[in-house]
Amino acid sequence: MTGVRKRFGATEALRGLDLTVPAGTVCGLLGPNGAGKTTAVRVLATLVAPDRGTARVAGHDVVRAAEDVRRAIGLAGQHAAVDEGVTGRDNLRLFGRLHHLGARRARERADELLTRFGLTEAADRLVRTYSGGMRRRLDLIASLVTSPPVLFLDEPTTGLDPRSRQAIWDTVKELADAGTTVLLTTQYLEEADRLADDIVVIDHGAAIATxxxxxLKAAIGSQVSVTLADPGQLAATAVVLSSMTGGDARVDVAERTVTVLTTPGVSVLLPSLVRELDGAGVVAEDVAVRAPSLDDVFLALTQESADAGRAA
Incomplete structure (x- = not known):
């Protein structure tokens, strides 16, 4: 995807988005609500045409060769698309027939997928009796009926409990290990951290980090936090942390905590930090140095994007 733009009325959902996903990898597409993630997936899946720019999926142009793209992809959207009034097995057989598999092959493929992804025991129950996690898993494997080389997953685990989410993660890992190229949009940063080979953060319709x-985590430094017994020492603690890390200290008076993100490349050793605090006469209840999470990356990048937008 190169320089893709898409406007809906007065809203420009994509503003020159560039996106490349190597074959056989998982790419996590992250961004705030309204950043353009779902629109990007819809363009790649040929559900909407770009206004400008080009996009290719499995070597096929999404506009000039839309039918070829559709044959090469599977898509699981934000909401399960399965029919709750029939059984899981019949849902998969129906998807097989819709994809022009013969009746026999559709039956065989349904049985293969049900076995592979642990839904055999529930296969002949109506889908309306399934848990939310089971419905999402069925929706996901329905997108695999034709064994597509490219799979789009648009927030596949939204609203699921931790056990169901883990089952979906295991499925995605298995697919990627087997060579499927996966583009994953998600609001769960842990999900992207565990599954993705590469991350693309988008905001206001454009990529801001890849x-x-x-x-990406190494680029924002570590988080250092100190919790105090005496809130009167917050200012002195902020001075110590800022001088050691090169970062701006954030003071939470209610929690009696001072937190700072280190300058990228700066390492803070816990023993050295404790000695500096002792030297300043600071009595700490708790001192912690934590490696940054993808949540920290997301918040830092999107805050920078928001600040730049306001400045413009």
Missing amino acids: GPPDR
């Missing part, structure tokens, strides 16, 4: 999760 790279492997570990590289």
